[in-house]
Amino acid sequence: MNYVTGHQPEPAAAAQADGADASVRQSAEHDLRVLFGESTAVFASLAGPAHMVEAANAAFFAAIGGEARAYTGVPLGQLAPELSDQGFVALLDRVYCTGERHVGRGARVVVGSGPDRRETFFDFTYEPRLDSGGNVVGVWIIGVEITQLIHAQRLAAEHRVLLEQIALQAPLDQVLEGMSRAIEELTPEEVLVSVLLADADGRHLRHGAAPSLPDFYNQAIDGIATGEGVGSCGTAAHRRAPVIVTDIATDPFWDDFRDLADRAGVAACWSTPILARDGSLLGTFAMYHRTARTPRDTDVALATVFARTAALAIERHQEEEARKAAEAKEQAARDDLAFLLEASTSLNAGLDYAETLRRLAGLCTPKLAPLCAIDVVESGRVHRIATAAPTRAQEHLLASHIPVYDADDDAVARVLASRLSEVARRTPTGPGPWENLGVTGYLCVPLLDRNRAFGTLTLLTTGDEALDGHTVALAEELARRASSAALNARQYTQRVTLARDLQAGFLLPEVPSLPGAEIATYYHPAGEGLDIGGDFYDVFPLDGGTWAFMLGDVCGRGATAATTTALVRHTVRAVAPLLPDPETVVEAINKALLGRPRSHGTGFVTLVYGHLTPHPDGGLDVALVRAGHTHPLLLSDVHSPRTVDCEGLLLGVALQAHLKARRLHLRPGESLLLYTDGLTESRNPAGEQFGEERLVGALTADGRVGRQEVIDALVHAVHVFTGTTEIDDDQAILVLTAAPSASQ
Numbered sequence: 198m199n200y201v202t203g204h205q206p207e208p209a210a211a212a213q214a215d216g217a218d219a220s221v222r223q224s225a226e227h228d229l230r231v232l233f234g235e236s237t238a239v240f241a242s243l244a245g246p247a248h249m250v251e252a253a254n255a256a257f258f259a260a261i262g263g264e265a266r267a268y269t270g271v272p273l274g275q276l277a278p279e280l281s282d283q284g285f286v287a288l289l290d291r292v293y294c295t296g297e298r299h300v301g302r303g304a305r306v307v308v309g310s311g312p313d314r315r316e317t318f319f320d321f322t323y324e325p326r327l328d329s330g331g332n333v334v335g336v337w338i339i340g341v342e343i344t345q346l347i348h349a350q351r352l353a354a355e356h357r358v359l360l361e362q363i364a365l366q367a368p369l370d371q372v373l374e375g376m377s378r379a380i381e382e383l384t385p386e387e388v389l390v391s392v393l394l395a396d397a398d399g400r401h402l403r404h405g406a407a408p409s410l411p412d413f414y415n416q417a418i419d420g421i422a423t424g425e426g427v428g429s430c431g432t433a434a435h436r437r438a439p440v441i442v443t444d445i446a447t448d449p450f451w452d453d454f455r456d457l458a459d460r461a462g463v464a465a466c467w468s469t470p471i472l473a474r475d476g477s478l479l480g481t482f483a484m485y486h487r488t489a490r491t492p493r494d495t496d497v498a499l500a501t502v503f504a505r506t507a508a509l510a511i512e513r514h515q516e517e518e519a520r521k522a523a524e525a526k527e528q529a530a531r532d533d534l535a536f537l538l539e540a541s542t543s544l545n546a547g548l549d550y551a552e553t554l555r556r557l558a559g560l561c562t563p564k565l566a567p568l569c570a571i572d573v574v575e576s577g578r579v580h581r582i583a584t585a586a587p588t589r590a591q592e593h594l595l596a597s598h599i600p601v602y603d604a605d606d607d608a609v610a611r612v613l614a615s616r617l618s619e620v621a622r623r624t625p626t627g628p629g630p631w632e633n634l635g636v637t638g639y640l641c642v643p644l645l646d647r648n649r650a651f652g653t654l655t656l657l658t659t660g661d662e663a664l665d666g667h668t669v670a671l672a673e674e675l676a677r678r679a680s681s682a683a684l685n686a687r688q689y690t691q692r693v694t695l696a697r698d699l700q701a702g703f704l705l706p707e708v709p710s711l712p713g714a715e716i717a718t719y720y721h722p723a724g725e726g727l728d729i730g731g732d733f734y735d736v737f738p739l740d741g742g743t744w745a746f747m748l749g750d751v752c753g754r755g756a757t758a759a760t761t762t763a764l765v766r767h768t769v770r771a772v773a774p775l776l777p778d779p780e781t782v783v784e785a786i787n788k789a790l791l792g793r794p795r796s797h798g799t800g801f802v803t804l805v806y807g808h809l810t811p812h813p814d815g816g817l818d819v820a821l822v823r824a825g826h827t828h829p830l831l832l833s834d835v836h837s838p839r840t841v842d843c844e845g846l847l848l849g850v851a852l853q854a855h856l857k858a859r860r861l862h863l864r865p866g867e868s869l870l871l872y873t874d875g876l877t878e879s880r881n882p883a884g885e886q887f888g889e890e891r892l893v894g895a896l897t898a899d900g901r902v903g904r905q906e907v908i909d910a911l912v913h914a915v916h917v918f919t920g921t922t923e924i925d926d927d928q929a930i931l932v933l934t935a936a937p938s939a940s941q
Contacts, residue, residue: 239319239342242326244335247272248289251335260317260342262309279307289336292323296333299323303343318347345495348383352499359506369514373406376503376510380484381409384499389463389485391415392471392507393430399423399478402430410485414461418454423478428454429468430481437478439469439500444489464489467496469504471511479511533671536564540675544682548689551582557654557679558585565672566656566664568634570595572609573644573652579609582652586634594630595657601627612641613650618673620664625655635659640669642676646684654679709736711744713811717904719912719930723754723875731758732873732929735766737773743810745773745782748871748931749826752800761849764789765802779807779822780856783848787824790849802848805829805871809863809933817863817935822856824848827877827889830896831861832868832907838896841869863935868904870896872911875928879915887918904932 239260241253250269258267261277268276274286281287283306292299299322306317321340325333359379362372377390389409393402404419421427423434432450433440442448443465445458451466458464465486471479482504484496492500540560544553554571561569562585571583579600586592600609607627612619620640624631636657644652654676658664708716716736731751738744747769751761765786772785783806790802807821821829825847831839843859863869872892879887895914896907908930915928 239321239338239340241273241338242335243273243289243338244326246290246293248274248286248293248336250276256342257338260306260308260319277308279310283307288323292325292336293333296325296327298325301340303347317342317344319343352379352383359510363506363510363513366513366517369510370406372510373507374408376506377406377408380499380503386490387487389487391430391483391485392480393418393421393434393483394480394511395423395434395471395478399434402434402481405480410463411461414457417457426450426452429466430483433468433470433481434478437470437472437476439467439497441492442466442468443491446489462487467492467500469500471504471508473508473512479508479515482507529667536671537674537678541678541682544679545685548686550683550687550690553679553683553686554652555583557675557683558583560675561585561654561656561672563587565668565675566640567659567662568595568636568657570598570655570657571644571652572600572655574613574650579613591634594633598629608639608641609653609655612643612653616643616645616648616650618642618669620669622663625657637661638664640664640672642669642672644676644680644683646680651680652683709738711736711809711811712742713815713936714744714809714817715904715934715936717908717930717932717934719908719928721875721912721928723926723928731762732875732927733762733766734871734929734931735769736931737770739774739808741810743808745769745806745808746871746931746933747804747806748873748929749802749804749806750873750875750927750929751802758800761790761793761800761802764793765804769806778858779820780858782806783822783824783845783856784854787848787852787854791852799849801825801850803827803874804848812862815865815935816867817933818860819863819869819933820858820860822858824854824856827872827874830870830872830893831863832870832896833864834866838870838893863933865935865937868907868932868934870907871931871933873927873929875926876911876915876930878926879919879928880925881918882920887915891918904934907932 239254239257241257242251243249244251249272252269255267258264261280266276273289274281285306288299288301291297301319301321301323304319304321306319307314308317309315319340319342321338324337324339326335326337328334359372359376362375373392377392380390381388389407391407391410392405394405395402401420401422402418404415407415418428418430421431423431425432425435426449427435428450429440429442440450442450445451445455445464445466451458458466463485465488466483468481468483471482473479482500484492484500543556543560547553547556554573558569558571567587568591569583569585570581572579573582574580581596581599584592584595586595600607604610604627608619608625618641620638622638624636625639625641629636634657636659638658640656642654642656643650644654654672656664656668656672708718718734720732720734722732731754732749733751734746734748736744736746749762749765751758751765753761768786768789769782773782776782776785783804786802786804786806802824803826804824805821805826806824807819809820810818812818821841821843822845823829823841823843824845828843829841831841833839841859841861843857845856846854848854877887877889877892881887891914892911895910911930
């Protein structure tokens, strides 16, 4: 370094001064050598343009390669050739030539070669060395290695990234692998990181992340038990404390894994347990080394920091998985509820017993299993009533198999006897098309009626699918609901059959053949036929060629109405042959109604009852009584429909019905129309009744008087008026027509 002063000294004085400066500089150099020779800072004194290493401290030689390069009197470029390639010798040349110092901050220096090559970082200064004349004679190198600081900064940055990933709920495997790679890349010595995760019971460790360990090693230790002496990780997990194995080759903890470690090329393993906030085991964090070595304090601190980071990631992952599991469970519960509600709606949509069970089979596949069969017990035998399968061929094959009711080796028979569900991961016992269907498991659930098994629901699996507890519970609940729906449908079917049988008993099984007369009837009950209607009619013979006829309407519906209808019809048939005229017959009916027990009903009855007798000259003589019923109509092709006036009170109300018979003669071709108020009181969407005027109008539209034409015209007119074929009240029609003469 050149110094410039304000004046030039005298030669002698200058020489003296130069000597003094040289002495000071030599003393300073000595002090520097002593200072840096005793410190961890890097110091070297280089001489001449070749940068000959004149003196250096141990830290300098350690920095450029250790004892193998601890020589003086050798140019630096020759001692450490890699420095020339990185430009450091060129910087020395510039300082030597210009006399200007150079300061470097955080300079990256790669020293050594091959396996000994390592990355370092330095803060350094190149200071020119001056002689007494101010000429540059060499360069001082003064520096401090900051490799650990740089690594710490990088680790801190990576740590922040990991924390951000955890906060953003990145996948656990991604976080753990990123953490492992960051530690492996940033630690000065080669290290291989492994993270193992604890099972829920804390008794086994599973592979979490180990990007640099061989796959065979990771697979071998995946699932190792936690326990004393089970390697470094198993022992650390068992103790809940760090375990340091400095030499795998001699440590007894590695007796069972020493050959595996040798194949993987690892010689030391330091394992730290990963613990949750409550102290429970989450896993282990292990650092492997290729050579046997003891950890420094910084290594222990690093392991502790990242074990805590891993704990945070694992706990966050477990919380997220628990949340997802809870949501999935809640969604599954909602799906199950929706399925059961939909199934209940479907099962109760119809009132046919067999169709309900067929719906059950369809609901089970493929939701619960790919194959389903429904069996019921009827007359002491098992009948397969419904099947469901992916293909028609499989369904036919399944339907062709019928279980044996009393066979000990048949699953259906056992469930019918025990009333308990049976599930197995195998084909059902007993013969069956199991191999052809590829059956691998089954579930047989009883269908119960007040703790009596009347059938079974059998689910069959194929392939690797298994019937778990959730499926069993869902199938049992579905079977319970289906049993209720099927039994309701069967009871309804039985009641409808009973109602139809009773109703048929109140109607003519077939229209009788009357001499000189023709008869047509029509009956349409309201609703679905579950209740017995209140309308009735009858035609039966009396003595002397006379016939009795009647059409009536009982107040109400159901069993009580049926009782009253039966009372009326049976009373009429009993007393009509014994009494002389329609009035006395109807009076007997009124008396019978008034004398019935109150438990048999108290409703009134409207009735038209009469006698008809063929006239020798043709036509029919008619005598009739009307008791509160709609007026009969006389139909003729000559006149428009005429009302047959006949007074009388309805029956079952007063002691005297005040009846008055009406007698008339039907000429050949004329008809007498009797009908119930179910026709005239039919309503359109606006609530308006069909009424008697529209009824008469329907009969006169085309002048129809034939018995069947009359019925067709009335029924059609009512349907057009109401806009539907459904009715709110029973409808009954009886048409009595005098047979046309031979000339007609």
